[in-house]
Amino acid sequence: MTTELELPLERRIGKRSAAVIEKHLGLRTTGALLNYFPRRYLSRGELTPISKLPLDEEVTLIARVVSNSTRQMRARRGSITDIVVTDEAGGAHVPGTLKVSFFNGFRAKAELLPGRRAMFSGKVSRYAGALGLTNPDFLLLDEDPDAEGAADPEKLAAMPIPVYPATAKLTSWSIHKVIKALLETLDLDSLADPLPENVARRDGLPGVAEAYRLIHTPETAKDWQRAQGRFRYQEALVLQTALARRRAQLAAEEATARRAVSGGLLEEFDRNLPFTLTAGQSAVGKTLSEELGRDTPMNRLLQGEVGSGKTIVALRAMLQVVDAGGQAALLAPTEVLAAQHFQSIRKTLGSLARDQLFGGSGMLGGESAGDGVQVTLLTGSMPTAARKQAMLDAASGNAGIVIGTHALLSDKTSFQDLGLIVVDEQHRFGVEQRDALRAKAQRPPHLLVMTATPIPRTVAMTVFGDLETSILDELPAGRAPISTHVVGLVENPGWVDRIWKRSREEVEAGHQVYVVCPKIGTDDDGDFSPGEREPSDAELSDEGPARELASVTAVVESLLDEPALKGIPVAPLHGRQEPEVKSATMASFAANQTKVLVSTTVIEVGVDVHNATLMVILDADRFGISQLHQLRGRVGRGGLPGTCLLVTTLEPGHPSRRRLDAVASTTDGFELSQEDLKLRREGDILGASQSGGRSTLKLLRVLEHEDLIARARADAQLLVAEDPSLEHRPALAAAIDDYLNPEKEAFLERG
Structure with missing residues (x-):
């Protein structure tokens, strides 16, 4: 049965309005328009600082008219009406002025009289060294008959004006008008609330119907602040519940346990190491060893500064898997890096690196350390004969460790018993690539994701929430500043x-x-x-x-x-x-x-x-x-x-x-990652680009709302522990499906 939020817009606001909204905003359902939240709110009593207007961007601002003059054009017929507006509001603020020009602006000439306050919407440009607007839409605020409470001047002055992300052809107040019409025709009170009642009561959050009304038609600043708080928490809870549910699903899978064995390659490798592992490397190594020994798949993110020794930690995990009869695959983003890993790992293994030419029977596990392990490189640009041999070694089990680029993902590449996947520089890979490699294992493989790009805690909670996280934050001896x-x-x-x-x-x-x-x-x-x-x-x-x-x-x-x-x-x-x-x-x-x-x-x-x-x-x-x-x-x-x-x-x-x-x-990578996130405006946290632009997070800001995200994560874990499939929380499950379309949900799998 179609719910109120799934209805086509034309069913509630008419065909004509629905067509305009779809054309300019790309929104087709009542839910999509209802969740098109204001970007900010203006107070009728406050003027917009003109000095802070961004160049070449669509803006909505409130200003007071200083002068109004009209002149005839010389080169062609018609007139230009120039309106000078100001943000002068007294106090310490240095006033600014803005020239607003209208071609054949008969309405502007008649209505934008000195002293009047108006809202303008258009693109800021620069002409002759000064900022200006050309042919913007405008709305007089001194006499707005559509505003609720218009008959009460005090109430009208206090009423915030929602400002929506607008386009050149569709102003913010036009969008607001359509949304107000939608609110009047929708049966909001029939909507199921995704937030559990006890959570909403604990935090004093308004119900879903009230929140939609408050966010779009607030009478006071407190109204929209309450609504934003509620939807922000809902967004965090939806994300964290999706991740908690995935974590529970992964924990329910059955993997092959790869327990440490006595007298194997790993023991010999540790005995021959010419240096002592750092305390961090030892601690993370112990964690990985324990998780590899379980019959549920390990899913771990290993963060470490450049040069913190992640590769040694990963190699020790790979050797444990080989000792236990499995194979390990290391996926690298470039051929140069794959070749570097190949050379580096063979060099680090020393005599334990078995030469391909003298490969044994292909039997993995149960071998003595003296047999060593074959390390094989597989890249797309290798000569055909070498590539075929590498693929044969992977398929037969001759190769215990296979290092490669996207060539590992080829349909032609197979493994005898893939037990561990190590993904290096995770941000270079999409979920499809990771899944293509996972599919080559007979049973769900263990997974270790490595990144040398430190990730702020809140981003890790929001994007890598289905992975457990380990951090190497000390540099090995011998690393110079x-x-x-x-x-x-x-x-x-x-x-x-x-x-x-x-x-x-x-x-x-x-x-x-x-x-x-x-x-x-x-x-x-x-x-x-x-x-x-x-x-x-x-x-x-x-x-x-x-x-x-x-x-x-x-x-x-x-x-x-x-x-x-x-x-x-x-x-x-x-x-x-x-x-x-x-x-x-x-x-x-x-x-x-x-x-x-x-x-x-x-x-x-x-x-x-x-x-x-x-x-x-x-x-x-x-x-x-x-x-x-x-x-x-x-x-x-x-x-x-x-x-x-x-x-x-x-x-x-x-x-x-x-x-x-x-x-x-x-040189603190975590400090830099925080600064990076601030400068990049967080970007599309749920999109593969991870690099700025418009964010799919509507109200949630991962740097600003760390406490809220942590609280939502704790709530989500409890909810999923009680009801792993969310069978008894259909509204929350539906919100996850709606908010995380298949593409975004796949991105959350990306570990």
Whole structure:
């Protein structure tokens, strides 16, 4: 049976209004329009600060008319009416004025008389150095017969005005008018309330029907604040219940227990380790070992700073699974990183890494440590024969550890007994890819997700809530501090020469240098190949005039002619090179033959050259905070102090330089992740982009509402513990289905 919220809009507001709403807002049902909440509320008694109006954005503002004049156009017939409005409200506020122009504005000429207060809706533009509006819609506030309480001047003055996200063709007050009509025709009192009654009573939250009325037609500021509080909590509870339900479903699955065995590879590996694990590595390792030994699948997120030793922790878990007769797969986002993991893991295993050519019977488990483990690399660009052999080793069980890129997800790739999936740099993968790998296991595999991009606690609760979280927050012995400096070339143009002289000093001291560029060639605009990402518009503030960005090809050419680097081997590295070229370049750099490596962000994660001590990031303002933090983690890895230079041609005070200042001010990844989230405006928390723009979270803000999210999480866990399928909470289950459409719910699975 169709509920009130599922009805087509035309059934309640008529065909004509419904068509306008669908055309401009894309909303088709009564529920969709009812949940189209105001962005903010204006008070009739307060004027909007004109100095804070954003350029080139649709705005709704309240202002008082100062003057009204009309002149004839010279070039063509017709007139222009210029209205000057002010936000002058006395007090400490410095008043601003705004010119509002109307072409053939007969109504504006007659109605917008000096002294009148009006609400305007339009796009802010700049003309002759001053802000202005051209042909905006307007509504006189001194005489608004549609307003409830219009007969009572005091009540009218106190009544907040809802401001909705509007379009050029549909004003905020037009949307409000349609929603008011909808409220009058809907049977709100028949709506089932998703919030449990005891929770609403405990927190003093209004019922669902009252909340819809208060949020759209408030009589006082307290009305909309109460309604927002209720819907914000509902949003948090819906999200957290969806995650708690998923966690319960995962816990109910049956996995194959992979218990630690005596005398196996893991014991031998630990005995041969040339260093002592940190306390954090030992603690997380113990947790993983216990969870792998259970017959329910492990689902764990491992966060660790760049260089905190996550790979050793993951490798120990993989060896436990191999000892117990299973296979482990490590999914990496780029071929460079997959190859690095392959080399690094084989090197770390030492004599325990069994050579592929001398593979044994393919029987996993029960082998002595002396038999070792075969580590196999599988990528899309491998020669056909090598790729076929790698796939055969995975399918036969010969390979205990398989490391690869998207090639692991191919229909042609199979495993004999996949027991553990390790996903590196989770933010690079979508849920479909993770699920494609899970489907290759006979029974639900154990899962370990690793990220070197620290995630604020509230984001972890909101997005990774179905995963248990472990954190490695101490660096292993031998990791040197990295000093980071912003190099502003506008205020210090002479520093260009100093950068390359400084690079030579490092090389002459026996060290190596990374130079990172935002694009590959001079003929592209940052159109990166797979695995190389240009920051989104939301990560980058308004960049002003177009500027030529540093490219790998152009920088290599210029450095070959740079006097300070004369005679020093320089090489390029980027994602469009042939795999053999990339491998050879990295091998040359790792062997200290190439001294200066000019690269794109392909070196962002996993590249581990201990002799590299200096990183120069050109046009650093083109990268996001987490990328910059990841990139600088490539230096200072061998006990030698590292230096990172963030080079920018932007003016001091430019919004994009805030990111650079933040990165230079701290090496604390969690502190940076908080700042990153603030600068990116949280973004689409439930969308794969994770990078700014419009958020699917309506009222919930993960940084501001941490306590509320934690409370909702606790409530959700109790609800699911009592009723795992939510059979007795149909309204809450329906709200989850409605709020988390299949695409968003899949994203919550993404661990």
